[in-house]
Every structure is written in structure tokens, then in C-alpha cells.
Amino acid sequence: MNLRLTIDGHQLDATLIDSTAARDLAELLPLTLAMEDFHQTERIAYPPRKLDTTGAPAASTPKAGDLAYYAPWGNLAFFYRDGDHSPGLVILGRLTEPGDIDRLATAQRIRIEDSA
Template structure:
């Protein structure tokens, strides 16, 4: 699914994968989140509810520009650096076509379906 992002007022595009968690996130759109930095690698924010983790894909390490969901905390993560080793708790939901510099300083993000 193609998505449109507004990151601190700047537009960008992205794609959600067709996983159950990706579809669950899509059901919440449009969604606006306040973001905070986490470990100098990602910006995190909390959707209004936890996403499904049913039929989660094989774990893979997050890469810069990935959108992911960390199941234990229920947060979305926007990676601006490559992430840690693969973890079954981190579900990659999609990829963002935005400059990493913009992602690194993002304070607010809106995600909506692309037209």
C-alpha cells in the first residue's frame, strides 16, 4: 500500500507491506504521531492501540528509512540509521522515501493513504 507522509510539514511517500501488522496500521490511517529520539537510531511514537502480531514475517534487521513496529512497547519506529540485529519483536512494516536527515530530526509525522 502506498502512503503519503507529512514530516514536520514536508511531504514524502512510502510503502506499507502486505503483512497483517501493515494492514492493521493501514486501518488506523490517517494517523498523526509525536516522535522522540531513541538511541540515536530511530524516532518513535505510539499509535492509539497495539497492532496485531499474528503471522509476523521472519525477523530482519531494520535499515535506514524503514517503518517498523516494536511489539513489546506498542510503538512505531522510523529508522534514520540501520537498526540492531534481527528481533522477533520488531516487525518491519514498510519503507519511507524521505531523506534520512529529515527523519532524524522529525518531531511530528502524519501517515495517510496515498491517492
């Protein structure tokens, strides 16, 4: 599934992988969420409910540009730097254009919608 992310008025494209958690996120779209920084590595936001992570790996190592879900806290994570291997982290997708990663570092609000 292709997504359109609108971050502080700038549109970016992303692609979701085929997983239970990614499909569950897609069912919540469109979403507009406030974002905050976490460890100068990612911007996080909270969807209205926890996602179904059935079948997800127990841990993941995120790369800059990854869109992920941190199951223990129930937050979405948008990585603008590579992250550490993390139990409970589920990769959902990735930004299409690597040059767009810098926009994530200061993002305050994000709108996520299907771009189909």
C-alpha cells in the first residue's frame, strides 16, 4: 500500500509492507497526529488504538526512513536516523524518497493517508 504523509505541510510518499500491523494501521487512515522527538533518532506519534502485531518479529533494527510501531508503548515511530535493535519494534514501511528523511527530524504534525 502506498501512503501520502503530509508533514508540516510538505507531502512525502511511503510504502507499507504486507503485514498484519501495517494492514491494521491502514484501516485507521486517514490520521492526523501530533509528533514529538525521541532520542534524537525518531519522531513518535500515538494512533487512536494499539495495532495488531500478530506474526510480527520479536525485535527489529530500524534504518533512517523506516516507519515503525513500538508495541510496548503503542506508538508509531518515524526514523530520521538509524536506530538500535529494539524488542517490540515492528517495521511497517519506508519512505519512498531517501532525500525526504530530513523533514522528519523537526516534524510537529503528520497526516497519514492512502495515496491510491
